[in-house]
Amino acid sequence: MSTDTPCPSCGTVHDKASIEAALKTCPSCGYHYRMEVAERIAYLADQGSFVEFSANLRSLNPIDLEGYEEKLSEAEAKARMKEAVITGTCTIEGKPAVLAVMSFNFMGGSMGSVVGEKVSRALLKGAEERKPVIIYTTSGGARMQEGIFSLMQMAKTSSAVAELAKAEVPYFVVLCDPTTGGVTASFAMLADVIIAEPGALIGFAGPRVIEGTIRQKLPEGFQKAEFQLEKGFVDIIASRQEQRHLLSLLIDLHRPYGAAKKGA
Amino acid sequence: MSTDTPCPSCGTVHDKASIEAALKTCPSCGYHYRMEVAERIAYLADQGSFVEFSANLRSLNPIDLEGYEEKLSEAEAKARMKEAVITGTCTIEGKPAVLAVMSFNFMGGSMGSVVGEKVSRALLKGAEERKPVIIYTTSGGARMQEGIFSLMQMAKTSSAVAELAKAEVPYFVVLCDPTTGGVTASFAMLADVIIAEPGALIGFAGPRVIEGTIRQKLPEGFQKAEFQLEKGFVDIIASRQEQRHLLSLLIDLHRPYGAAKKGA
Amino acid sequence: MSHTTSLTKKIEELKKLAEASGLDVSDEIALLESKVKAASKTEMAWRRVELARHPDRPYALDYITRIFDNFIELHGDRYFADDAAIVGGLAFLNGQPVTIIANQKGRTLKENMKRNHGMANPEGYRKALRLAKEAEKFHRPIITFVDTSGAYPGLGAEERGIGEAIARNLMEFSQLKTPIISIIIGEGGSGGALGISVGDKIYMLENAVYSVISPEGCASILLRDASRAKDAAAMLRITSQDLLEFKIINGIIQEPEGGAHTDPDATAMAIKKVLVRDLQDLCNRPPAVLVRYRNQKIRKIGHWNENEE
Amino acid sequence: MSHTTSLTKKIEELKKLAEASGLDVSDEIALLESKVKAASKTEMAWRRVELARHPDRPYALDYITRIFDNFIELHGDRYFADDAAIVGGLAFLNGQPVTIIANQKGRTLKENMKRNHGMANPEGYRKALRLAKEAEKFHRPIITFVDTSGAYPGLGAEERGIGEAIARNLMEFSQLKTPIISIIIGEGGSGGALGISVGDKIYMLENAVYSVISPEGCASILLRDASRAKDAAAMLRITSQDLLEFKIINGIIQEPEGGAHTDPDATAMAIKKVLVRDLQDLCNRPPAVLVRYRNQKIRKIGHWNENEE
Numbered sequence A, B: 001m002s003t004d005t006p007c008p009s010c011g012t013v014h015d016k017a018s019i020e021a022a023l024k025t026c027p028s029c030g031y032h033y034r035m036e037v038a039e040r041i042a043y044l045a046d047q048g049s050f051v052e053f054s055a056n057l058r059s060l061n062p063i064d065l066e067g068y069e070e071k072l073s074e075a076e077a078k079a080r081m082k083e084a085v086i087t088g089t090c091t092i093e094g095k096p097a098v099l100a101v102m103s104f105n106f107m108g109g110s111m112g113s114v115v116g117e118k119v120s121r122a123l124l125k126g127a128e129e130r131k132p133v134i135i136y137t138t139s140g141g142a143r144m145q146e147g148i149f150s151l152m153q154m155a156k157t158s159s160a161v162a163e164l165a166k167a168e169v170p171y172f173v174v175l176c177d178p179t180t181g182g183v184t185a186s187f188a189m190l191a192d193v194i195i196a197e198p199g200a201l202i203g204f205a206g207p208r209v210i211e212g213t214i215r216q217k218l219p220e221g222f223q224k225a226e227f228q229l230e231k232g233f234v235d236i237i238a239s240r241q242e243q244r245h246l247l248s249l250l251i252d253l254h255r256p257y258g259a260a261k262k263g264a
Numbered sequence C, D: 001m002s003h004t005t006s007l008t009k010k011i012e013e014l015k016k017l018a019e020a021s022g023l024d025v026s027d028e029i030a031l032l033e034s035k036v037k038a039a040s041k042t043e044m045a046w047r048r049v050e051l052a053r054h055p056d057r058p059y060a061l062d063y064i065t066r067i068f069d070n071f072i073e074l075h076g077d078r079y080f081a082d083d084a085a086i087v088g089g090l091a092f093l094n095g096q097p098v099t100i101i102a103n104q105k106g107r108t109l110k111e112n113m114k115r116n117h118g119m120a121n122p123e124g125y126r127k128a129l130r131l132a133k134e135a136e137k138f139h140r141p142i143i144t145f146v147d148t149s150g151a152y153p154g155l156g157a158e159e160r161g162i163g164e165a166i167a168r169n170l171m172e173f174s175q176l177k178t179p180i181i182s183i184i185i186g187e188g189g190s191g192g193a194l195g196i197s198v199g200d201k202i203y204m205l206e207n208a209v210y211s212v213i214s215p216e217g218c219a220s221i222l223l224r225d226a227s228r229a230k231d232a233a234a235m236l237r238i239t240s241q242d243l244l245e246f247k248i249i250n251g252i253i254q255e256p257e258g259g260a261h262t263d264p265d266a267t268a269m270a271i272k273k274v275l276v277r278d279l280q281d282l283c284n285r286p287p288a289v290l291v292r293y294r295n296q297k298i299r300k301i302g303h304w305n306e307n308e309e
Ligand SMILES: [Zn+2]
Pocket: A007, A008, A009, A010, A011, A012, A026, A027, A028, A029, A030, A031
């Protein structure tokens, strides 16, 4: 996103500051630009409350793929992150939560051993500490450079969701543009409440793969958040401005009456 | 079905004896004629094994509907049954089971208090005595002459299915022509394995009601057993000749390995 | 004044005249009176049907917004679609989280296209079940608002197993380990209504009706005359008074004189009062007890005798 | 004789000649040898891909009919359709009831139309889950046969949530309180394969492959050259030997010389032997232990380091 390019949706040109002020959305039409992980955490978590965990996990090269280490270093430099997801604890409007935010900048948000492990740890931490888990997803899918190990992260994260579910701790996902492949087909689709950002592309197969299969152009809006809402796979489409309060409300709405009684 | 009318499916004329010998199917094309309850029991249950229970339940007139008592008496005379379902215990190829068989002859197999109660008792007996429950359905739906009480039989029988499920005792249904309305939308669709007779009409709304809604003719084969198999609501289509052995096999296939070990 | 009320008046006058004249017409009068009484029942039943279907009658969302705080609608069945004929979501009832599931009719033509006149497809029932299971997971009570002429008898509904979807809900709702309260607010139409109303407590608004078949359907089948819907409505015993008498429902929630639409706020508050009172009670019961009672109650419904021959 | 085998021979001859001549070419020889070794790996990996995709290779039903008795196929997901790309049902394994779930490819054009070349739609995964839950209810072990190039990347599959369907299976299969054994018999293609292969024991036939992406897909993305599928196949480490080395699978089931299709009976018996042995063991474990082990194993998969900075 550059400051002087027109909005891809409505064409209006806004300066960088006003777009930033609108949480990286177009002040005219509400178009959602992609947002960096640090910006999301700054917006979502109460000031100073975010404490990162598992920050130092780094991928090895499990299938000895030529060039993977270099690729990781490049990604690290480009995204200024050590991996495609950041996990931590924080409070949101005063309520404790575990927060995981993915980055598309880091190798297309692909899920390898580290993403799988960090996401799983976040889910298990939520189960253990009885804190709601919130995950912001964006991903091109499995990280093929880790071969079969990347595929298995789908099973691993889904198993961790089951653990959280057994602990009866709520789990919310916010699907961001784009969320596809192995992330869609695992922890992203298993939340108690699934929120999506407006216009986000959400699917298993990517649009080009599907077009290759059916040998025709996809219909307008196919796999977008609005399409997924209509098809029954998304609970709520929420603009970036609404998300924090929505998540805070959802946390309150998921306190069981038993717990409420015990607490009150 | 008369002896000298041609088969509605293939047009061949067979005498009554050969149709009876083929379990009320057309010896040429396998078309399934409707079958009486007594005939079904005679075919399914090992000789002499069928012991009826709850034989004496008779409907009252819960909403004081004019003419209902007379209607019941007429139905009783016509169907030579006291209600639209017969329930009993028996063995099938030597294996104990609870068997309930509905009759379309008795007021269109409609479900009122007695059908609901007898079906529920059959399911609960299965749970209690740990005997697989087999129900042959045929019904036009709820018995409107009993008003809201007939509707509530849907909830009642479904609750009894839940009881059987909690006891981990298997439940098999054979859908016969026609099975519609409140029976479809309750115990008929809740079996562990759902079998259908070839060509049986199976649905919630009746064809004429749907045609009235969509204001056009229904496609050929709509709501037939084969259609329901394709749509994912029927496990197996089994001819009358196959049903007994199939049910016997299913009983064996539903013995849990734990039980098998204990037993063996 | 209704026809039967004026008739009753005339009969009273007749009685007095006959007494004065010394003529014994008591048999004839009794016959007259019983006919008028039946006609009056028919009139009353039909009046309720008309009120239950009144175009201005408050629909589920009209009550939801008045009774609860922070309603968040949740969408989709996770299989095929979001069905707008059934709405569901989370909200607070006096600060307590609840899950809401409701039939929703549309008020405009456009809204009715979207909501299919409140007639749900299988997706609606499957969404309801998904939300109900989510409620159970978090020990959150469920409140359902019933208002539908029935499940949609369409091609797609049959193709995607509307019968299976309703059956599944009946079974699953019977076992949910969380309190369930259902309020019939307008039309309680057959299996389509039952599919979201198996619960611990069932209430009806005073002018709601709950029936195994529509009066029109009953008239054309039982009376072989579709125009006799009014008679069928009375015969079927579908009013809140009937269902309370039959012990199918736990109570009647009074509507303002003239019907709920004359004062939606007051009606909403009447509903809220019942919900708050009952939830307090139900939430104190252990879930296993709740489920046992719910099923005992369901399994008792019906009338038969069982004489040994 | 393969290219690399003849090359290896030539190098041996070269070595001897060099030794005889007293010339030191050991460095050059070592380089040559490592190149040949890599080429040989590529050749071997690709040979397995070819065998895994061989048109005569036995498909799931070929094994099912040979291994089990009285297989009864069960159909449908109870939501939308029966998906013939995944078959499921009940059968006896040496007298013990089991539930079978399997990808099924077609051998003829017509059969492949019906079975969509073994690429399942959401319905297939939902049927698999339904049958798996039924198996769990009756404490019946589950055996899955995996053989798919992947889930179907079609319009309808996306519309009906193929991602959701696979995700749900991964989560639910991880928790099933009954033994699960998976055999990769041909192609183990990505999430489409994983969707029916989360289990207690995973085996691969010797010439089966299991991969996060097809060699062709990997070649066009990673190597930016779709024609280099053979290189990608070797790079990705997708053979049974690779996966055993990675400890992703529990064992390799040997195939007859020339591949499974040269002797389906023998291959089926080899599979049966493993199933019988393992089931005996797994069925003796308490379900809770089974589930704990299964998830511990799944959660350990991955390679990373975690140094404090
Ligand atoms: Zn804009």
